[in-house]
Amino acid sequence: MHLWQCRVILVAGFFLSITGCSWSRHPTEVLSAESVPIVDDGKVIDLSRLRPGRSVVILPFNAGTQVEASDELDKIALMLVKGAAETFQENPAALKVLFPGEKSQADLFLQGHVTRLTKKSAGAKRWLGRASAPSLTVEGDLVERKTGKVVLHFVHGKKAQDKGEDHRALGWEIGKDIARFIISEINEGREASTLLNP
Numbered sequence: 099m100h101l102w103q104c105r106v107i108l109v110a111g112f113f114l115s116i117t118g119c120s121w122s123r124h125p126t127e128v129l130s131a132e133s134v135p136i137v138d139d140g141k142v143i144d145l146s147r148l149r150p151g152r153s154v155v156i157l158p159f160n161a162g163t164q165v166e167a168s169d170e171l172d173k174i175a176l177m178l179v180k181g182a183a184e185t186f187q188e189n190p191a192a193l194k195v196l197f198p199g200e201k202s203q204a205d206l207f208l209q210g211h212v213t214r215l216t217k218k219s220a221g222a223k224r225w226l227g228r229a230s231a232p233s234l235t236v237e238g239d240l241v242e243r244k245t246g247k248v249v250l251h252f253v254h255g256k257k258a259q260d261k262g263e264d265h266r267a268l269g270w271e272i273g274k275d276i277a278r279f280i281i282s283e284i285n286e287g288r289e290a291s292t293l294l295n296p
Contacts, residue, residue: 137254137279138235145287147242147249148280152205153194156182156273159236162211171212174234174269181273182208185281192281206249208276210238214255215265231258234268240280250283252276 142148158175161167186195196204214235235255239248254275256268 136282137252137275139253140251140279140283142250142283142287143248144242145283147247148240148284148287150192150284151194153196153200153203154186154206154208154240155196155198155201155204156186157198157207157209159210159212159238162213162237165212165215170265171215174212174215174265177266177269178236178273178276181270181275182277183273185274185277189281192284201243204243207241207243208238208280209241210236210252213237213253218258232263232265232268233257234265234272236272236276238276250280252279254279 156179158172158179160175161171165171183195186193193206201207212234214233216230216233218230218232233255235253237251237253239252240250241248254272256271256275258264258268
């Protein structure tokens with residue numbers, strides 16, 4: 099079995115474990131834009147393709163050129179998928195999340211790379227009071243499947259704020275922030291459309 103097939107099976111099983119029956123939830127109001135934290139850097143490339151009600155598959159983020167691929171990185175990527183999926187499911191009027199095996203039916207792909215991963219410092223630095231906390235940065239796009247056009251681009255990172263926060267926790271938080279950013283942009287697009295077409 100190829101590596102990419104293993105990852106698809108792993109992600110599909112992961113989705114089943116986190117979603118339960120939430121896939122059948124009825125649409126509710128989209129998350130208020132005012133309550134959404136923005137990502138470090140984000141830009142809508144094509145607002146006309148960022149419409150509520152479209153479907154999205156969240157692909158596990160790969161290692162960037164400066165980051166080593168590893169089993170741990172795969173686990174971090176899965177937590178990022180989990181965070182984004184949970185947030186979209188809480189706001190199904192924005193985008194409908196599909197399983198990775200449903201890629202051919204999706205309108206959009208959420209994809210990206212881990213561009214920076216720093217570990218907690220140890221040894222002399224800690225004794226000297228210059229210990230650094232774990233941090234994680236990603237870059238990615240929301241892409242329309244049929245055309246391959248980039249709809250939205252983002253860069254976002256986080257640094258651990260307490261001793262118990264590791265890279266997996268940071269991945270989960272980043273995934274949630276990315277989804278919230280996308281939802282906020284969908285909201286703003288809807289509001290603009292309403293003003294232009296009352």
